[in-house]
Amino acid sequence: MTITAPPREAATPPPPAGPPAARRLGGLLLRQWRRLTAMRTAIVLLFLLALAAIPGSLLPQRSLSQSAVSRYFADNPTLAPLLDRLYLFDVFSSPWFAAVYLLLFVSLIGCVLPRALEHARALRTPPPPAPRRLTQLPDSTRLATTLPPAAALDAVEEELRVRRYRVVRRDREGSAELSAEKGVLKETGNLVFHLALVALLLGLAGGKLWGYEGSILVPEGQRFCNSFQQYDTHSAGAMVDSGDLTPLCVGLEDFRATYEEDLTAASFTADITHGGPGEEGESTTIGVNDPLRVDGDRVYVTGHGFVPRFTVTLPDGTTFDDVSAPFLPTEQSTMASEGALKLPDLGAGAEDQLALQGFLAPTGLVQGGILTSIDPRPLAPQVALVAYRGYLGLDSGLPQSVYSLDASQIERDRLTEVGRANLSAGETMTLPDGTTVTFNGVSEFAAMQFSHDPGQLWVLGAAVAVLAGLLGMLLLRRERVFLRAAPAPGDGGTVLDVGALTRGSGDGAPRFAALTDDLRAVLATRADSRTTRAPSGAAPETGGAPA
Template identity: 85%
Template sequence: MTITAPPRPEAAPTPPARPSALRRTGGFLLRQWRRLTAMRTAIILLFLLALAAIPGSLLPQRSLSQSNVSQYFADHPTLAPVLDRFYLFDVFSSPWFAAVYLLLFVSLIGCVLPRALEHARALRAAPPPAPRRLTRLPDSAQLATALPAADVLDTVEEELRVRRYRVVRRERNGAAELSAEKGALKETGNLVFHLALVGLLLALAGGKLWGYEGSILVTEGQRFCNSFQQYDTHSSGALVEGSDLTPICVGLGDFRAEYEEDLTASSFTADITYGAPGEEGRPTTIGVNDPLRIDGDRVYVTGHGFSPTFTVTLPDGTSFDDVSNPFLPTDQRTMASEGALKLPDLGAGTDDQLALQGFFAPTGLVQGGILTSIDPRPLAPQVAIVAYQGYLGLDSGLPQSVYSLDASQIERGRLSEVARGNLSVGESLTLPDGTSVTLSGYKEFAALQFSHDPGQVWVLAAAIAVLAGLLGMLLLRRERVFVRTTGRPDDGGTVLEVGALARGSGDSAPRFTALTDDLRAALAARATTRAPSGAAPQTGGTPE
């Protein structure tokens, strides 16, 4: 009698372990990193960066011209605040532009660097072995020759090396074969293009971080030194301090503007002097497209205008000769300008301060009692002025523009209009207290911009590298040629199998035909030199 034990209950299958939260998070981050560093993502981000730069070209930017931005707000009071909310007047310093810029930078680095390392290894590697069946390649042919296999391969190798192929000979499965390739610089050009693009982004970022620029209006006979306190407007990178500015002073001697027959400006030239503070300046001439270049710094002429000069004579005979201030152009076609002149110190014996607000016309014409300008050239300069006396508020602690009066002082009655009139050169306007204001003439001023961009040279080098890489990527061809020899049992000759593989080079059939023709001719020539006297060499071949 056999006693069998009852069957054991089968254990329930153990459920697969669920991945931990850390592993899931790591896998998610890895997938996102691969998406970010894909070439497709880099191309999309590059397109978005170009698209994001369009508003910066179409709309005025605060970093370039605050006055143009203010004018846009005045012309479009409803639309401008909406655009400003999206940083469209500060495009290149906006958070969304910086986000696209940084994502593109990270994407290019993550995409290009691994490819560069892989390509460096590929450059040192030998050409790959020939495929098992050369007839399956896009271009293939067979050539028959009476030469032995060693001589055939010697001849083919010589021809390929003349064509700048890298050649490797191998023995596989009892057959001699040859692998050759050229055009590896095509991929090098591709990598140079993308690496140079990364360098270009780095150079632009470095120029923004360590660069600065300032704009100032300088009247003939005046000078300025490179200091943020002297500029009308300035901007600087996050890593720039006041002590980092180049110690240089620039003085304006004579400014000349030339015009076409239709009164459009043809050229601006300015005679300037420049040098370190305390030194005698060195003279030079600059223009719109010919700035002063000194050790990475640039001084540009960006515009011009007029500064009418006045002689103010007080009742006691005290005279202030040739006082002036730039009047800002309101019409670039006729150079009609508006501005103000503030005289806070008129001497002892009076508490009133004097201010002149006016309109300057280089070639003035009065129509219906209103002065207008009909020509940008100073043929008949006139000025329409309104004289104010009272308190200017210069010591109130609130900032004021030097080119206009503080309207709040007029509204509060602290500045009162005392006289107005139109003056030509030499004419005077007498105020009620006996003060005389005479238009003594005019001077021209130049709008100068001082720029320091340490990344300019690197930007140029990166741009040249981008162009060189692009040319290499477009003009070079990547080609591989494989050759295998097999013996002919009937006469002891050799059958030469040739196959070629080209990538990104268009129609490769004509080049392959030219290669096989040259190989056939070289084999025939070698067979002729080896054939005994009176014997006819046997060469031939029929392309597939």
């Protein structure tokens, strides 16, 4: 007996030891992308962005006040350098804040755009077919009517369309059914909300990058031009340089402040002229909530104060007539103000300089030799002056305020007090060397802010869209109603199985009960109307041949 060996099967190649490196890398990137574009990640990043902004509100920022940052370094010489390494004095331009901001943008866009495309397809998709077992839906019931199936569905379809449902009728396996839905715009409101939130963040970012603002005190009769060199304080976006500023000059002609009976400020109005450099300009009036708007730029009145005016006469007869400097208010209720007037050009020597440091009371009252202000209106202006002579340090290269004296010059005896007095308008103080200082009275200044924000209209439109989307999310309900008609056994008529599914609301059962009650009433009314009409060609109930 010969034994034949079975045929040998062809050898199959062994499976690959693992996916290629490119496939592994692609899978890893896809997983990370899905994780980044998840809504949970967007919420976490939004929370981190709010958390990252906290140091910017607690610590001074270089973009807002370099002098405040310098004072913080002087007061905290050990801690400030460490915070500076972490960009905590430049929070909103720091790399880590920009990273969180950009990740939030990518997450929101990657999350919302696919949902928007899917929702656009869903808007064109008819309502889905009715489930096979309507009794398994959260709300279901059965309605009976004497109408045939087609007429019953006609009555129900008409009622649902009146209620703004989208309705589709189908025949499945010999049964007539109806699918209806409404509230699809609830998801539209959700998407509009998130897309508008992205647009809002983009508008804010664009406004910060290409926007700028500056603040300045403008005395009556003077003007300023839109230049970083003229502003007292200014801030600008990273994409702005001095050549991008709008060529606009504003002059203050007159300022008026009105007060209530309790002496609280009621309104500030300023008569100004505005135009390009070298132009005479147009006249207009602006207020706190009524700024000047020119080509997207705005000029606001943010406050006011007083400018004391002096006449200084030197022993040799040289007169400096009507010199002045703004005094900054220290009490808003009485407009008591403090300031300094620096006169560095009184003589040829560096040590021959004069400074007047004072306290201004718009309506002054001297009690016990101390000047106080009792009214914010300039009814009886008085000033308490202290005169210093010496070196002001204006050419030292160190920054100092134009509204106060450098205290270090007084402490180092570079400025020496040479006189003090309380003066009313028209009174004169004489210094030991024969120099006279006459208080001429006060005029007013307006604190103005120039603002350029190219993203303002974008932010406004996005904010309105956010509100509209939020209202759509809160007020609309996603509802689906399904009906299946079957002939009633026995005496004819129709049995309607009704089911409903309501999402995003806890009052689905009462709404379904109200809907079925209305459908039952519609079916009954339609059945009654059919029975009251005699069929065509039929004999009346009393007998006899048809007419």
